[in-house]
Amino acid sequence: MKRLPVERFARQLPQAKTDSVRNASAQKTQSRLTALASSFYNSEEARTQAAQIKDEVLDNLPELQGQLVQNCKRNGVQVHFAKDSAEANQIILDICKRVAPDGGIVVKAKSMATEEIHLNHHLEEAGYEPVETDLGEYVVQIDHDTPSHIVTPIIHKNRKEIASSFERENLGPYTEVPEELAMQARVKLREKFKNAKIGISGVNFAIAETGRIVLIENEGNNRLSTTAPYVHIALMGIEKMLAHESDLPLFLKLLAGSATGQQLTTYIHLISGRKREDEADGPSEVHLVLLDNGRSRVMEGPYRDILRCIRCGACLNVCPVYRQASGHAYGHVYSGPLGAVLAPALEGIDKLGHLAKASTLCGACEEVCPVKIPIPNMLLKLRDEATRIGAIKDPVQWGIYATGATKPGPWRLGLSLLPMASKIAPHPMKTGWGEFHELPHREGRAFRDWWKSEETSPHDGGVGGGQGGGASAESQDKDDHPTAYNSPLAPDPWQTFESKLTSLGGRMGTLEELPTKVAFLDPDLPNIPNLETTNDVWQADIGITLADFAIAETGSVVLSAGNNRARLASLTPPTHVVLVKEIVATLEEAFARITDRTSVIITGTSRTADIEGVLVRGVHGPKELIVIRQE
Amino acid sequence: MKVQLMLTCLCDAFFGEVGIAAVKVLQHAGCEVIFPESQTCCGQPPFNAGDWKASRKIAEHCLTVFDPAIPIVTPSGSCAAMMREGYHLLWPDRPHTKCYEVGEYLVKHLGITEFQSKLQNPNSKLKVAFHRACHGRGLGLTDEQERLVASLPNIEIVPFAQAEQCCGFGGAFAATHGKLSSGIGDEKLKNVIDSGAEVLVSGDMGCLMHLNGLIQKEKLPIQTKHYLQVLAEAIA
Numbered sequence: 001m002k003r004l005p006v007e008r009f010a011r012q013l014p015q016a017k018t019d020s021v022r023n024a025s026a027q028k029t030q031s032r033l034t035a036l037a038s039s040f041y042n043s044e045e046a047r048t049q050a051a052q053i054k055d056e057v058l059d060n061l062p063e064l065q066g067q068l069v070q071n072c073k074r075n076g077v078q079v080h081f082a083k084d085s086a087e088a089n090q091i092i093l094d095i096c097k098r099v100a101p102d103g104g105i106v107v108k109a110k111s112m113a114t115e116e117i118h119l120n121h122h123l124e125e126a127g128y129e130p131v132e133t134d135l136g137e138y139v140v141q142i143d144h145d146t147p148s149h150i151v152t153p154i155i156h157k158n159r160k161e162i163a164s165s166f167e168r169e170n171l172g173p174y175t176e177v178p179e180e181l182a183m184q185a186r187v188k189l190r191e192k193f194k195n196a197k198i199g200i201s202g203v204n205f206a207i208a209e210t211g212r213i214v215l216i217e218n219e220g221n222n223r224l225s226t227t228a229p230y231v232h233i234a235l236m237g238i239e240k241m242l243a244h245e246s247d248l249p250l251f252l253k254l255l256a257g258s259a260t261g262q263q264l265t266t267y268i269h270l271i272s273g274r275k276r277e278d279e280a281d282g283p284s285e286v287h288l289v290l291l292d293n294g295r296s297r298v299m300e301g302p303y304r305d306i307l308r309c310i311r312c313g314a315c316l317n318v319c320p321v322y323r324q325a326s327g328h329a330y331g332h333v334y335s336g337p338l339g340a341v342l343a344p345a346l347e348g349i350d351k352l353g354h355l356a357k358a359s360t361l362c363g364a365c366e367e368v369c370p371v372k373i374p375i376p377n378m379l380l381k382l383r384d385e386a387t388r389i390g391a392i393k394d395p396v397q398w399g400i401y402a403t404g405a406t407k408p409g410p411w412r413l414g415l416s417l418l419p420m421a422s423k424i425a426p427h428p429m430k431t432g433w434g435e436f437h438e439l440p441h442r443e444g445r446a447f448r449d450w451w452k453s454e455e456t457s458p459h460d461g462g463v464g465g466g467q468g469g470g471a472s473a474e475s476q477d478k479d480d481h482p483t484a485y486n487s488p489l490a491p492d493p494w495q496t497f498e499s500k501l502t503s504l505g506g507r508m509g510t511l512e513e514l515p516t517k518v519a520f521l522d523p524d525l526p527n528i529p530n531l532e533t534t535n536d537v538w539q540a541d542i543g544i545t546l547a548d549f550a551i552a553e554t555g556s557v558v559l560s561a562g563n564n565r566a567r568l569a570s571l572t573p574p575t576h577v578v579l580v581k582e583i584v585a586t587l588e589e590a591f592a593r594i595t596d597r598t599s600v601i602i603t604g605t606s607r608t609a610d611i612e613g614v615l616v617r618g619v620h621g622p623k624e625l626i627v628i629r630q631e
Numbered sequence: 632m633k634v635q636l637m638l639t640c641l642c643d644a645f646f647g648e649v650g651i652a653a654v655k656v657l658q659h660a661g662c663e664v665i666f667p668e669s670q671t672c673c674g675q676p677p678f679n680a681g682d683w684k685a686s687r688k689i690a691e692h693c694l695t696v697f698d699p700a701i702p703i704v705t706p707s708g709s710c711a712a713m714m715r716e717g718y719h720l721l722w723p724d725r726p727h728t729k730c731y732e733v734g735e736y737l738v739k740h741l742g743i744t745e746f747q748s749k750l751q752n753p754n755s756k757l758k759v760a761f762h763r764a765c766h767g768r769g770l771g772l773t774d775e776q777e778r779l780v781a782s783l784p785n786i787e788i789v790p791f792a793q794a795e796q797c798c799g800f801g802g803a804f805a806a807t808h809g810k811l812s813s814g815i816g817d818e819k820l821k822n823v824i825d826s827g828a829e830v831l832v833s834g835d836m837g838c839l840m841h842l843n844g845l846i847q848k849e850k851l852p853i854q855t856k857h858y859l860q861v862l863a864e865a866i867a
Contacts, residue, residue, distance in 0.1 A: 007808040018814070026793060320797040320815040321808075358808065360801025360815070361679060362765035376769070377720060383681030395807065398677035402685035406692040408669035415644040432806030436813035437844025440645050447638055447647035451666050454654075 006358035009329035017156050021326045024155045024613050025317040031261025032314055039253040039263050050254055051372040054308035057241055064208040064241050071211025075273030077286045085117035088291050092233055093126050095287055099231050100197045103127040107192055109222035110134035111202025112150050112311055113235045113291055115333045131192045133221035135185055135619055136610035142169050148327030151259045151313035156326050159612050178611040182619045194538060199229035203236035208243050213271040220571055220606040220621025223269050227567050232283040238290050239307040249587040254370040258312035264554050268601040280566035294346040302381050303345040308371040309338055315365035321358055330355055337365035337375045344382060353386030493552035493583045500555025504604025505617050506625035517541035520573060524563045543569035547580040551590045557627060558590060560599040576622040581630045635665045635697050637705035640672045641836040649836055652863035653706040653733050659866050660743055670696045675713040679802045687721050703730040706859050707835050708766035716769050733859060734776035734834060745782030748865040756787040760828035764835035765797050776834045776858050783865045791826035800841035816845045824853050831855045
C-alpha cells in the first residue's frame with residue numbers, strides 16, 4: 001500500500017519532536033479555554049457572531065474592498081493589487097528597488113502571507129537581506145527551516161536546539177535559559193531594526209470604513225518593523241477585512257484567546273497611514289498589497305467558508321493528527337486542519353487533495369474554531385472531489401462494496417464469514433490494520449441469531465414496562481446575558497485595571513520613585529525634575545509617554561500619534577513609563593473613543609513564549625511597564 | 632414508543648452483544664424495538680473514503696429499509712451522524728433522517744437520565760473512564776451517555792487527561808494512516824491507564840475495536856466495554 005505523505009512524514013519523525021508538538025499544543029488548547037471563559041460570558045455566542053460578521057464580509061467583498069482602498073488612499077497609504085504570488089513579489093521588489101537600490105536589510109514581522117508567496121527567497125535573489133524578527137521566525141530562518149505552526153513557528157524545537165543554533169550564529173555564549181536566548185536575539189536584531197530602510201508585515205485585519213491596518217503581536221518586533229524603517233509594506237490576503245472598527249473588540253479577544261490564551265495580545269497596532277508632520281517617527285511611505293492568489297476562485301466554490309479563517313491556530317493545537325505529525329508533515333505553509341482545506345483549495349485539489357485524508361474527522365477543529373468553519377464537512381467534500389478527479393485512490397474498491405451492501409442476502413453471508421476471512425485473506429486493510437492492531441474477533445452471540453430466537457419466544461416483560469415518557473426533554477440551558485462579551489467589572493475601574501496590569505507583568509508607580517536612569521520624554525510631557533534625559537530614543541533606559549486613556553477590563557493603555565510624540569518611546573527603551581488620567585471600562589468603549597491617528601493598545605509587557613512555551617518578558621519591547629495615574 | 636434498530640455493520644459482524652444490550656436497554660425504557668432484517672451498512676465507509684457515488688448507492692438502500700415515520704436508533708454516534716448529517720451532505724435538498732444514537736434518544740427524546748441497578752452488590756464500585764466518541768460532536772451530544780452510566784450506583788467515573796481528544800480510529804484512517812492512528816490511540820490509552828480506571832467505556836464500537844486492537848497487540852492492562860453493555864448488565 002502506498003502511504004500518503006502525512007503518514008509517511010510521521011513515520012520518520014523522532015519521538016522527541018512529536019512530544020514537543022504534543023505538549024505545547026495541549027498546553028495551548030487548555031489556555032484557550034481559560035482565556036475565552038474570562039473574555040466572554042458565552043463564547044459560543046461570540047463564535048457565532050464572529051462567523052456571521054466574516055460571512056457578511058465575504059458576501060460584500062468587492063464593495064468593502066472599494067471602501068478600504070478609498071480610505072487607505074485618504075490616509076496616504078498606497079494600495080496595490082496582486083493576482084498571484086509572482087505579482088505580489090514583483091510589487092514588493094519594485095518598492096524595495098526604488099527605496100534601496102543597492103540592497104540592504106529588510107526587517108520582517110511574522111506573516112503567513114509572505115510565507116505563502118515565498119517572499120524571503122525572492123528578496124534574497126534580488127540582493128536584499130530579509131531578517132525575520134519574530135523570535136520563532138528568526139530561529140526558523142537561521143536554521144534554514146520552515147515554520148511548523150502558523151502562530152508558534154518553532155513548536156517543534158526544544159531549547160537545546162535553539163541554544164546550539166544561537167551559539168553557531170555567534171549570538172553569545174551558549175545558554176539554554178529562554179530569557180538569555182531571547183536577550184541575545186534582542187541585541188542582535190536591534191541593529192537590524194536601526195539600519196533597515198524597509199519593513200514588511202502581514203495584516204491581521206484591515207478596516208474598510210477607516211482604512212486602518214490592524215496588527216497584533218506580543219514581542220514588539222512587529223511594531224518596530226512597521227515604525228522604524230523608512231517604508232512599511234503590508235501584505236494582506238483579500239479576505240482579511242472587517243467592515244467596522246466596532247467589530248474589532250470581538251475579533252481581537254477571540255483571536256488572542258484562541259491563538260495564545262491571552263485576553264488581548266500585548267500590542268494592538270492600529271495604523272492610519274504614513275508619518276504625518278506632527279509625528280516624531282513612523283514610516284514615510286506605507287504600502288498595502290492586496291493578495292488574491294486563488295482566493296477569488298475559492299470564494300466561488302464549496303470551500304468558501306475557509307476564507308473566514310483568522311489564523312489563530314486553535315485547530316492545529318487541538319488536532320490529534322497535527323499533534324502526532326507536526327506542521328511539516330503537511331508540506332505546505334498552511335498546516336493542520338486549516339491547511340488540509342486551505343492548501344488544496346488555493347493550490348489545486350489535484351496536487352494537495354490528499355491532505356484531506358490525513359484526518360480522523362473527529363471534529364475538534366470545528367469545535368474550537370473562533371469563526372465556526374465546518375472543517376470536517378469540507379474535508380469530506382474534498383475527499384469526494386479528489387476521488388472523482390482521480391487525485392486520490394482508496395485501497396478499497398468501494399463500488400464492489402456498495403454492490404454487496406445493497407444485497408441483504410450476500411451481505412449477511414459476507415458478514416458472517418468476515419471474522420474468519422479477516423484471518424486468512426491478505427488485503428490492503430488487513431496489512432494496514434494489522435501492523436499496529438490485533439484483528440477483531442467475534443465476541444459473544446451473533447445479533448441476528450439472538451434476534452430470531454427472541455422473536456419466537458415471548459418477551460420478558462420489557463415492552464411497555466419501562467420508565468419512558470413521551471415528552472422531549474431538550475435541554476434549555478439558555479444564557480440570559482444580553483451580549484456575548486464583556487466581563488463583570490469591579491466597581492472601581494482603576495482597581496480592575498491595576499489587578500489586570502499586575503497579572504500582565506506591569507505595575508502602578510509614581511514619578512517620584514523612578515530609577516535614576518537616562519530617559520526619553522514625550523515632548524508634550526511636563527518637565528520632570530532630577531531626570532537625566534536624551535533625545536535618542538534608541539539610547540534611553542526609560543521611555544516616558546502620555547496615554548490617551550486606560551482600559552479597565554483588559555489592563556491596557558492606549559497611545560496615539562501626534563503632538564510630535566515618538567512611537568518608539570513606548571517600544572525601544574527597556575522600561576516604559578506611561579502617564580494616564582482617564583479610564584474606560586471595556587474594549588468596546590475604547591474603540592468608540594480611540595482617535596483616527598495611528599494608535600497602539602498596549603496590554604502588559606513585551607513577551608514571547610516561543611521557546612518551549614516558557615514566558616519571557618521584554619523580548620523586543622520593554623520588559624518593564626509602569627503606569628502612573630495622574631489626578 | 633416504536634423505534635427501529637440500526638445495528639451497524641461492526642455489531643452485525645463482530646459485536647452482537649452490543650446490539651443485544653441496545654435492545655434490552657430500549658425495551659427497559661419502554662420502547663418497542665423493530666429490527667428490519669434487510670439492513671446492511673449506512674454507507675459511511677465509502678463516504679469517509681471519498682467515494683460518494685458508492686456511498687449514495689448504499690444510503691439509498693438504507694433509506695428503503697427503514698420506515699421514515701418511525702425513529703431509527705443505533706448504538707453508534709458515527710452511524711447516527713452519517714444517516715442524519717452525512718446523508719444531508721450527499722443530498723442537501725432532502726430532509727435530515729430521523730436517526731439517533733441510543734443514549735441521545737433516551738436522554739433527549741424520552742427524558743430518561745438515570746437507570747436503577749439490580750446488581751446484588753452495588754457498593755463495590757467499578758472505576759470507569761468514559762471516552763466520549765467524537766461523532767457525538769456532529770450530533771450535538773455532550774455528556775448524555777456518560778450521565779446514564781454515572782447514574783448507576785456501582786459505577787465511579789474517573790477523570791483522565793486530554794479526555795476530549797480523539798482515539799485515533801477515524802475509520803479506514805486506522806489502516807491507511809496506521810502510525811498516526813496508533814500514536815493517537817496509544818496516547819489515549821496511556822492517559823486512561825494513568826487515571827487508575829479498570830474499564831474504558833465508550834459509545835462507539837469503531838473506537839473500541841481500534842483501541843482493543845492496540846490493547847491486545849501491546850498487552851496493555853485495561854479492558855473496554857460499550858456503555859450499553861454496562862447499562863444492560865445493571866438492569867438485567
